[in-house]
Amino acid sequence: MTSGGEVRGRLFGKNVLEATFRAAPDEDLFLGELLVGVDDATGRRYLFRVVDVTYGTEHREPGWAERVAGTMLADDGRDDAGAHPLYEQSRRTYRVATCSCLGYLTPPGPDGVRTEFRKPKSLPTQFSRVLAPEPEDFAFLASRMGDLPVGMLRSGESVVDFRVSIPGAALSSHVGIFATTGMGKSNLMRVLAAGVMRANGRYGLLIIDPHGEYRTALARHPWSGERLRTYAARSLPNTTALRISLAELGIDDLRTAYEWSRPQEEALFELERHYGVEGLGWLAAFARLDDLPGFREVELNGRIALSTLQVVHRRARRIVELKCVAMDPNVSVGGAVLNDLLGGKVVLIDVSGLGSTEEVLVASYLTRRVLEEWQSAYLDRPEQHERMPVVAVVLEEAQRVLGASKDRESNVFPRVAREGRKFNVGICAITQQPKLLDDELLSQFNTFFILGLADEKDRNILRASAKQDISAVGKEIQTLMPGECLIAGLAAPFAMPAKVDLYADLIRATPPPPAPRPTVAPNISALVD
Amino acid sequence: MSLPSPAPTIEQAAARLASLLTYAGGALSDPERHDLVFEAEISVRPLVRLPAPADVWAVDGGQAVVADARCLQLVVTRASRARWRGGRFVLEDEGELRPQLVGCGEERTAVMTYAMPVRPDAAVDIGLLRDWGEWQAVSQSVEEADAGAMVLIDGDLEPDWRLPPSYLDGLFARADAGGVTLAGVTKHSSLARGGAPLLGQLERRAEESLGPRAMWWARLATTRPDSGPNRQILAARLDPDARFSFRVDVPAGADPESVLGSLSSLADDAAFPGYPYPLSVADRLAACPGWVRDDVWAQLEDGLDIAGVPFDVRERAFTDRHRLMERA
Numbered sequence: 004m005t006s007g008g009e010v011r012g013r014l015f016g017k018n019v020l021e022a023t024f025r026a027a028p029d030e031d032l033f034l035g036e037l038l039v040g041v042d043d044a045t046g047r048r049y050l051f052r053v054v055d056v057t058y059g060t061e062h063r064e065p066g067w068a069e070r071v072a073g074t075m076l077a078d079d080g081r082d083d084a085g086a087h088p089l090y091e092q093s094r095r096t097y098r099v100a101t102c103s104c105l106g107y108l109t110p111p112g113p114d115g116v117r118t119e120f121r122k123p124k125s126l127p128t129q130f131s132r133v134l135a136p137e138p139e140d141f142a143f144l145a146s147r148m149g150d151l152p153v154g155m156l157r158s159g160e161s162v163v164d165f166r167v168s169i170p171g172a173a174l175s176s177h178v179g180i181f182a183t184t185g186m187g188k189s190n191l192m193r194v195l196a197a198g199v200m201r202a203n204g205r206y207g208l209l210i211i212d213p214h215g216e217y218r219t220a221l222a223r224h225p226w227s228g229e230r231l232r233t234y235a236a237r238s239l240p241n242t243t244a245l246r247i248s249l250a251e252l253g254i255d256d257l258r259t260a261y262e263w264s265r266p267q268e269e270a271l272f273e274l275e276r277h278y279g280v281e282g283l284g285w286l287a288a289f290a291r292l293d294d295l296p297g298f299r300e301v302e303l304n305g306r307i308a309l310s311t312l313q314v315v316h317r318r319a320r321r322i323v324e325l326k327c328v329a330m331d332p333n334v335s336v337g338g339a340v341l342n343d344l345l346g347g348k349v350v351l352i353d354v355s356g357l358g359s360t361e362e363v364l365v366a367s368y369l370t371r372r373v374l375e376e377w378q379s380a381y382l383d384r385p386e387q388h389e390r391m392p393v394v395a396v397v398l399e400e401a402q403r404v405l406g407a408s409k410d411r412e413s414n415v416f417p418r419v420a421r422e423g424r425k426f427n428v429g430i431c432a433i434t435q436q437p438k439l440l441d442d443e444l445l446s447q448f449n450t451f452f453i454l455g456l457a458d459e460k461d462r463n464i465l466r467a468s469a470k471q472d473i474s475a476v477g478k479e480i481q482t483l484m485p486g487e488c489l490i491a492g493l494a495a496p497f498a499m500p501a502k503v504d505l506y507a508d509l510i511r512a513t514p515p516p517p518a519p520r521p522t523v524a525p526n527i528s529a530l531v532d
Numbered sequence: 533m534s535l536p537s538p539a540p541t542i543e544q545a546a547a548r549l550a551s552l553l554t555y556a557g558g559a560l561s562d563p564e565r566h567d568l569v570f571e572a573e574i575s576v577r578p579l580v581r582l583p584a585p586a587d588v589w590a591v592d593g594g595q596a597v598v599a600d601a602r603c604l605q606l607v608v609t610r611a612s613r614a615r616w617r618g619g620r621f622v623l624e625d626e627g628e629l630r631p632q633l634v635g636c637g638e639e640r641t642a643v644m645t646y647a648m649p650v651r652p653d654a655a656v657d658i659g660l661l662r663d664w665g666e667w668q669a670v671s672q673s674v675e676e677a678d679a680g681a682m683v684l685i686d687g688d689l690e691p692d693w694r695l696p697p698s699y700l701d702g703l704f705a706r707a708d709a710g711g712v713t714l715a716g717v718t719k720h721s722s723l724a725r726g727g728a729p730l731l732g733q734l735e736r737r738a739e740e741s742l743g744p745r746a747m748w749w750a751r752l753a754t755t756r757p758d759s760g761p762n763r764q765i766l767a768a769r770l771d772p773d774a775r776f777s778f779r780v781d782v783p784a785g786a787d788p789e790s791v792l793g794s795l796s797s798l799a800d801d802a803a804f805p806g807y808p809y810p811l812s813v814a815d816r817l818a819a820c821p822g823w824v825r826d827d828v829w830a831q832l833e834d835g836l837d838i839a840g841v842p843f844d845v846r847e848r849a850f851t852d853r854h855r856l857m858e859r860a
Contacts, residue, residue, distance in 0.1 A: 061816075067803060074773060074802040087773065087802035090809050091620065 008134040012100060014040050015130060019123050021475075022051050022102040024133045025059065028093055032056045032100050033159025035479040035500050039136045042127040046110030048140060049127045050120075051102035052497070053159065054475040059099045068096075100133075103475040105497040108143065119143070120496055141165045147494045149173065150205070151198035153191070153452075154503040157487060167501040170494055171199070171206040173450045174395035175429040177420060181437045181465060182454030187486045188433055191452055192397065193220050193506040195431075196349045197513070200230035204347025207394035208431075209340070209373060211366040214399070215355030218242070220506060225515045232343045234336055235353040236327040236365070245327045245352060245365070248335035250282040252368055255413035257283070259404065260364035261318060270307045270315050277302060283322075287330050290319040325361055327354075337372050344373060347392040363404060370396045371415045377426040393427045401432030402439035420447045438464045450492040455483040465491075471498045556733055558726020560753070565690065567759035571751055576738045579747040579768060582793030585713070587681035588616040589673040590810035593666040594818035595658050598828045601849040604635040608828055609662040611669035612817035616798070616810040626817045627669065631828065632661055654694045663692040670714070671703055679711035682794065684811050689716040689763050689781035697760025704761040704783055713791055714783055717811055721779035723752065723765075731777050734767055738777075745772040749792045754784060768792045770799035774806020 012026035022040060026032060032053055040049035060068055071089055078086045089095065104123040120143040141156060141163065149170025156165040169178075178195075182188045192210070196217070199208045210217060221231050222241060235242035254271050257263070263271070278285030292298050299305060299312055322328055329335065343350045352369065354362040373394060380388040396419065398404065404416040419430050421444075432448070434440065438460040445468040453473070456462050462481075466474050469491040473480075476489060476498065483489075486505070491498040540548075560570040591613050599606040608629045615623035632642050639656035642648065648664050650656070666685070673683045691699060707714050723730040730752070738748045749768040755761075762784030769777040770792070782791050801809040836846060 062803065070804075071802045074805055077773060087771075087800050087805055089802040095803075 008137060010132050010134060011038055012098075012133040013130050014127060014133055017101075019126055020104055022049070022104050022127070024100050024102070026098045026100055026133075028096045028098055030098055032098060033161075034482055035157065035476070036159030036161075037105075037136055037156075037163070037500070038102065039134050039140055040104075040127045041132045041134055042107075043131065044128045047127065048108040049123070049131075050105040050107065050136070050140065050497075051133070052105055052476070052500075053100050053102050055101040055478060057099050057101070059097045061095050061097075103472075108140065116142070122496065136163070138164060144495060144499075147496070149494060150202060151195060152504065153194060153198075153488075153490065154486075154501045157500040157502040160484075162502050167490065167499055168198070169450060169490065169492060171202055172393055173492060173494065174206055174208075174431065175393045175427045176424050176449035176493075177429045177447055178395065178431040178450045178452065179437065179445070179448045180431065180433045180452045180454070181435075181456060181461065182452075182488075183435050183457055185485060186454035186483065187488070187503055188454065189216055190486065190506050191454070191488065191503050192431075192433065193217065194504050194509060196221055197224055197226075197506065197509055199347075199349050200224055200226040201513070202347065205392055207344035207347050207392045208349045208397060209344060209369060209394060210349065210351045210397040211362065211369070211399065212351055212353050213355060213357070213359070213362045215353050217351055218353050221349065221351060224510050225513045229516055230347070231349045231351065232340075233351040233353060234340065235355075236325075237353075237356045239353060242353065243336065243339070245354070246329045246334045246336050247327055247365060247368055248282075248329050248332040248337070249286050249323070250280070250284040250332045251335050251337055251372075252283040252286075252364070253371070254283070255415065256364055256367040256371065257318075258413040259367040259415060260360045264311075266308060266311045267314055270311050273303065273307055274315065284330075284332075286319045287323050289316065290323040292316065322361070322364070325357070327357070327365065337369065340369055341372060341376050344394050345376075345391060359403070366396070366398060366404070367415050370419060374415060374419055374423060374426065374428050377428045378422075381426045388427070391427065393429070395429040395431045397431040397433065399433050401430070401434045402436055405430075405432060405440050405444050407439075407441040417441070417444055420444045437461050440464070442468065450490065453480055453483075453489045453491065453498075454487070455485070456480050469498070471495075473498050552727040555726050555728065556737075558728075560723070560725050560730065562723050562753075564722045567756045568753040568765060569756055570753040574734070574750050574752060576734060576741060576748050576750045577789075578742060579749045579770070579789065579796060580793050581747065581796045582790065584797040585680060585682040585794050586617065587678040588798060588810050589677055589681060589683040590614045590616070590686075590808070590814035591666055591669045591673055591683065592686035592811065592814035592818040593662040593669075594820040595662045596820035596825045596828075597658065598631070598825050599832060599850045600852070601635075604633060604638065604849075605658075606828075606832060607632055607634050607658045607661065608820060608824070609658065609665050610818060610820070611662075611665035612814050613669050613673055614810050614814045614817060615673075616813075621810075621813065624813065624817055627665070629820075629824070629828065630661065630665060634658060634661075649696055649699050650694045660692050660694055664695065667691055667695070667699070667703070671706075674703065674707045674710060674712050674714075677710065677712045681711075682713045682715060682791075683707070684795075684808055684814075685714065685716040686719075686811055686815060687716055688718050688765075688779065689714060689783075691760075697758075700760045708783070708785065713786055715791055715795060716781035717795075717808060718779040718781070719776075719807070721767075723767075723779060731767055731779065735769065735777050738769065747772055747774075747796060748777075749788060751788060752779075764788060766792065768796070769806060770796040770808070771805040774799070776806060778807070
């Protein structure tokens with residue numbers, strides 16, 4: 004590797020973790036830009052990330068810069084711009100870039116290659132040159148990239164010719180996708196789903212799609228024929244009807260989906276005892292009741308207040324009337340969904356048209372089934388479990404089920420967040436408001452995709468929970484453009500800036516899946532043997 | 533025996549100051565010099581900006597006391613030069629630091645070392661050392677300047693009182709012969725009228741008569757024939773947005789409007805409109821900030837180490853007792 008290249012500045016401060024360098028006044032420096040400090044004395048190359056850029060001037064008197072600006076502004080006001088030039092501006096003014104030091108590349112080995120990247124623990128020589136990085140500066144990252152492509156490495160607003168990806172195994176240790184509207188959450192999710200489709204069955208993805216935004220896009224993927232299965236709560240082309248049996252639903256699913264008061268919860272258990280039916284199968288009979296006061300008096304001996312019973316009854320009728328809810332246990336798609344996931348597919352559950360609570364009811368049921376299946380395999384069939392794909396449940400607006408107030412024994416999602424990793428079941432939580440997620444649950448997430456977040460509280464909560472120090476990149480997060488993100492995870496030694504692939508481009512560049520290997524007729528096979 | 537008058541109160545001092553500052557009349561004077569012949573009537577005239585000279589030199593001096601044993605000091609001086617051609621500096625010379633022991637007769641060596649044209653018994657101090665360095669730098673600049681050049685000096689065209697006025701005769705003659713214009717710009721003038729700052733009065737008058745954004749100039753005085761080469765003492769506001777006007781000294785033979793008009797085109801820097809930019813650079817070069825003093829002090833200590841001067845001897849000599857007592 005050469006130590007040449009375009010000099011962007013000279014290092015003059017500041018400490019081991021934070022570098023400051025001076026640059027020319029016209030040096031175009033961007034937040035998030037990756038630069039290299041070349042320490043000729045030690046042969047090390049320090050990798051810096053620009054976290055702030057400010058003005059500097061040779062003039063030390065207070066108010067100098069403001070005075071100059073004032074003079075020029077007055078010229079502008081008189082329509083006489085340029086009447087007072089600032090002579091030798093390039094010598095009298097400059098820029099100061101503050102960088103976080105990400106680490107350093109050790110001097111090259113005998114083969115001339117730098118492969119070891121270490122955390123910063125020493126100061127580079129003062130006044131070292133700061134250069135634009137070369138492709139070789141990122142070569143060490145190659146071994147840390149995974150098999151789920153995300154996009155390209157980003158340096159400020161530029162894209163570096165280096166593919167960024169995450170290991171698919173990271174799905175089990177939970178993934179968070181955080182961004183405000185329009186910053187590219189859906190595109191990122193599609194890109195991840197595309198990666199799962201091409202992973203030859205190593206991973207499964209259960210996407211609960213409340214807005215119907217993934218169905219058409221994912222179906223366009225060249226591998227969707229074999230690797231995508233879509234279930235829909237309403238009649239949609241090329242989808243399988245989503246049917247969930249009441250008998251398979253449990254009270255815990257109801258408690259996850261709806262807000263229940265204490266008496267209402269007790270009423271649920273009382274009704275379950277009264278009917279003595281497995282699961283929520285009794286909801287159908289209960290929903291059909293016309294004489295609720297009579298049922299209360301006669302069947303329940305008045306143990307439940309009528310008003311409480313009315314609330315449960317109203318909700319029961321709504322659930323029973325749902326098109327996706329079946330009375331017949333044999334038509335449930337629960338088993339099919341599990342089989343698809345076991346086959347390493349992307350399973351899309353299009354719940355558009357359902358209400359928010361019913362959507363959570365479906366998600367809770369399916370997630371519980373997945374967790375139980377993977378858990379039982381882990382405990383009872385370890386060899387089979389080893390062959391099972393890593394799966395993740397994708398939840399939009401995850402704060403609805405992972406918020407601090409939602410963390411109850413009955414809620415399956417916090418359970419997955421806490422225990423799922425052991426069983427290779429993860430959560431992929433998508434939210435615009437990470438501040439509404441429970442702190443402790445968020446700390447279970449090992450991979451963060453941080454896209455643009457305007458709210459400081461959102462950034463703060465992520466800063467506290469991220470597995471890498473992202474305290475210095477607050478301004479960068481604030482200024483991320485759509486499609487730009489930071490990936491904080493365990494694989495890379497620092498939060499990786501990336502430009503997420505555009506899904507439309509990605510599928511254009513995706514080759515069709517290989518043709519299935521032809522099956523040899525038994526008689527031919529015998530001949531070969 | 534008359535009783536001493538009581539000491540003035542702050543209120544009385546303020547009242548007296550107010551009367552001096554607001555009385556726009558009285559005699560013209562320069563409390564620091566007595567060789568000026570003031571104009572009977574000062575008229576403020578509009579100034580027109582002219583093209584800048586192709587070759588401009590700026591000279592300024594700097595000084596610092598490095599070690600102070602009161603009876604004995606180590607001082608450093610330097611004279612800096614900057615050359616401005618075609619809109620950029622082609623020379624920026626900080627000038628060599630000249631260390632000199634001053635006090636107890638040690639300063640006498642400077643007279644010989646630097647060939648100072650002063651009387652053998654003249655007192656030599658840091659002011660003289662600096663001034664002489666500056667005039668040497670001016671002289672060198674005149675020698676190196678192109679015909680038609682302008683050499684700017686920070687301050688008036690008046691050498692230290694210990695330097696003979698005749699010294700300037702030769703310098704002015706050489707400049708004149710080479711087609712070089714000398715101009716001294718004084719940032720803060722002591723010229724007064726009726727005890728109040730003269731330039732401030734002129735600025736107010738010009739604003740009233742010519743408008744707030746007018747560039748203007750005025751002839752204030754000429755020097756007496758017996759005080760060296762004749763000079764004109766002018767005042768000028770060199771930019772429409774200048775906050776202050778300055779005293780400008782030029783040789784008697786120079787055309788004030790032409791010199792000031794050219795000078796004004798060097799005084800349009802956005803950082804300080806009205807002050808010639810080359811002079812502000814020379815000022816920066818000549819400055820002897822704290823780090824320069826520290827650097828020289830470190831070198832001095834090395835020398836004292838080699839000479840085996842005990843630490844306590846140095847401390848007794850150079851410790852700033854004022855600062856110590858104030859800290860206590």
